[in-house]
Amino acid sequence: MIDPPLTMPPKRVTRPPVRPTTVRYPVLVVVFVCAACGLVYELELVALASYLIGDSVTQASVVLSLMVFAMGVGSLLAKRLRCRAAVGFGLVEGALALIGGCSALVLYAAFAWLGEARYVVVAFSLAIGVLIGAEIPLLLSLIQRAESSPSPGVREGVLDGVREGGRDGVWEGGRAKESAADPAGTVADLFAADYVGALVGGLAFPFLLLPWLGQLTGALVTGGVNAVAGGGLVLWLFRRDLTGRSRALLIGMNVAVLAVLATATVLVDDFEAAARRAVYGDDVRVAVRTDLQEVVVTGERGSPPDLFVDGRLRAGGEDASRYHESLVHPAMNGPHARVLIFGGGDGLAAREVLRHAGVRSVTVVEIDPGVVRLARTNPELTALNRHALLDPRVHVAFADAFHWLRGAAATRQEETVAGPRERYDVVISDLPDPGISAGAKLYSEEFYGLASRVLADEGRLVVHAGSAAASPRTYWTVDSTLRAAGFATRPYSAHGRGAHVAAGPDRADRSGGTDAGAADAGAADWGYLLATAGTYPPELALPAGTPPLRSLTPGALATGARAVERTRDERATPPPPSTLVHPRYGG
Numbered sequence: 001m002i003d004p005p006l007t008m009p010p011k012r013v014t015r016p017p018v019r020p021t022t023v024r025y026p027v028l029v030v031v032f033v034c035a036a037c038g039l040v041y042e043l044e045l046v047a048l049a050s051y052l053i054g055d056s057v058t059q060a061s062v063v064l065s066l067m068v069f070a071m072g073v074g075s076l077l078a079k080r081l082r083c084r085a086a087v088g089f090g091l092v093e094g095a096l097a098l099i100g101g102c103s104a105l106v107l108y109a110a111f112a113w114l115g116e117a118r119y120v121v122v123a124f125s126l127a128i129g130v131l132i133g134a135e136i137p138l139l140l141s142l143i144q145r146a147e148s149s150p151s152p153g154v155r156e157g158v159l160d161g162v163r164e165g166g167r168d169g170v171w172e173g174g175r176a177k178e179s180a181a182d183p184a185g186t187v188a189d190l191f192a193a194d195y196v197g198a199l200v201g202g203l204a205f206p207f208l209l210l211p212w213l214g215q216l217t218g219a220l221v222t223g224g225v226n227a228v229a230g231g232g233l234v235l236w237l238f239r240r241d242l243t244g245r246s247r248a249l250l251i252g253m254n255v256a257v258l259a260v261l262a263t264a265t266v267l268v269d270d271f272e273a274a275a276r277r278a279v280y281g282d283d284v285r286v287a288v289r290t291d292l293q294e295v296v297v298t299g300e301r302g303s304p305p306d307l308f309v310d311g312r313l314r315a316g317g318e319d320a321s322r323y324h325e326s327l328v329h330p331a332m333n334g335p336h337a338r339v340l341i342f343g344g345g346d347g348l349a350a351r352e353v354l355r356h357a358g359v360r361s362v363t364v365v366e367i368d369p370g371v372v373r374l375a376r377t378n379p380e381l382t383a384l385n386r387h388a389l390l391d392p393r394v395h396v397a398f399a400d401a402f403h404w405l406r407g408a409a410a411t412r413q414e415e416t417v418a419g420p421r422e423r424y425d426v427v428i429s430d431l432p433d434p435g436i437s438a439g440a441k442l443y444s445e446e447f448y449g450l451a452s453r454v455l456a457d458e459g460r461l462v463v464h465a466g467s468a469a470a471s472p473r474t475y476w477t478v479d480s481t482l483r484a485a486g487f488a489t490r491p492y493s494a495h496g497r498g499a500h501v502a503a504g505p506d507r508a509d510r511s512g513g514t515d516a517g518a519a520d521a522g523a524a525d526w527g528y529l530l531a532t533a534g535t536y537p538p539e540l541a542l543p544a545g546t547p548p549l550r551s552l553t554p555g556a557l558a559t560g561a562r563a564v565e566r567t568r569d570e571r572a573t574p575p576p577p578s579t580l581v582h583p584r585y586g587g
Contacts, residue, residue: 074133093230101223
């Protein structure tokens with residue numbers, strides 16, 4: 001006698017809201033969107049930290065390394081949420097949208113009102129990294145759970161296929177089981193979507209978000225997209241995995257996050273104006289965001305204006321004459337019919353050059369047309385530069401100085417200018433401090449080697465090399481680099497109110513005092529190097545027939561030369577030169 005088979009009571013199975021084979025594709029789309037948003041958050045932190053703090057190499061290294069480390073921590077922490085993966089993912093995306101979307105606002109607020117942004121950068125890098133790291137483990141858990149749940153439709157498909165002896169029913173009914181048995185394929189799909197999304201986010205940030213929306217609005221809009229994608233996935237596709245309380249929590253959180261982001265987007269212009277007043281004072285005359293940088297003109301009406309470029313004082317109204325007189329006039333001691341100026345888009349160096357008789361042509365190589373446009377049209381700046389950029393002897397080439405020297409086509413030119421084959425009697429390097437990483441190539445041995453090719457016989461090159469008192473190693477590294485390129489140098493310096501903020505402190509100093517990142521008041525100097533090709537350094541003197549100057553005298557020039565020599569460490573080995581592949585500034 002054959003015993004009848006025992007029939008076990010059926011186990012209770014949770015029915016997924018959709019067929020298991022349709023779960024993966026919406027999840028991959030959301031992974032793509034979230035990955036794009038995550039990379040935008042990273043790039044936004046790097047870009048804003050570099051702008052506010054300076055030294056883009058350091059800021060990129062700090063943000064990216066902390067974020068990758070935090071992503072690993074987030075992956076480990078996600079293990080605790082696997083039992084409630086749906087609500088966990090929804091909460092993670094809501095928090096990521098809020099923190100990432102508001103990160104630029106909070107970072108700029110800390111810079112403007114507290115004067116310190118470094119710790120805020122670290123905190124946001126860690127928080128965003130932890131949340132990004134938790135995304136993939138939670139989504140993998142959701143996909144595997146959904147695709148391994150045998151719904152009634154799947155069971156019936158398998159049985160029908162067996163009864164009918166056909167293979168199609170077995171194949172269709174068993175697709176979910178095969179998918180669930182291939183975790184490696186699921187992981188590959190998730191990471192493929194993640195990497196492609198990161199590519200799109202990385203390209204969208206510089207080419208779409210920054211030009212069209214700016215850093216603050218761009219981050220807020222990215223947060224909104226992040227919230228809609230993450231919350232929508234959980235509330236639609238995995239809604240039956242949520243309890244009523246969890247569903248209400250996620251809906252309330254997403255509505256609150258979107259409301260905060262929308263409100264901040266509406267008020268972002270007012271916030272930016274208030275933050276700008278906190279940074280530059282109440283006397284902001286002009287604030288322009290060009291394609292490359294932010295240009296701000298400040299100062300009281302009737303007084304010389306201050307020009308800030310990306311938060312760094314480029315021309316202090318009261319000290320503009322002191323800085324540019326010291327930069328230009330010693331280099332004009334000799335033939336000076338043809339003059340080349342790197343930087344100088346404010347027109348102030350050209351103003352001093354044009355005061356000398358015998359100047360036939362001045363070529364200004366400036367990377368940002370917006371600075372030149374402002375220097376030509378703003379009444380305060382045109383009064384300060386005496387309309388130098390409108391002089392018919394002045395030609396402006398809009399190009400990167402290094403590429404221009406190499407003979408590459410200028411990015412944009414106002415009119416046809418002489419190419420690098422023309423030889424110049426004087427070359428003036430009126431560029432930001434070498435401690436700013438983005439401009440380190442303009443203080444490299446290769447750059448000075450190219451500059452030597454455009455110098456005429458007995459031509460002079462003068463370089464603004466930062467503060468000799470506050471950053472002596474940087475200053476003497478520029479000296480070593482010039483010598484390595486075949487120049488003989490003559491160091492000197494000048495003192496002024498705004499000298500110590502040229503390298504870009506955390507906060508613009510409106511009082512002429514110091515801040516946490518600046519040198520003391522006694523170290524407020526500009527360092528220069530006058531150089532000529534060969535082994536004999538040029539004479540440090542004012543040329544005969546020098547027009548009347550406001551601050552520079554032969555005595556002041558000699559005093560500046562002695563002051564610089566006191567910063568040289570005679571016992572130490574001279575610092576090695578800086579090259580393109582081994583920049584030695586910013587340390």
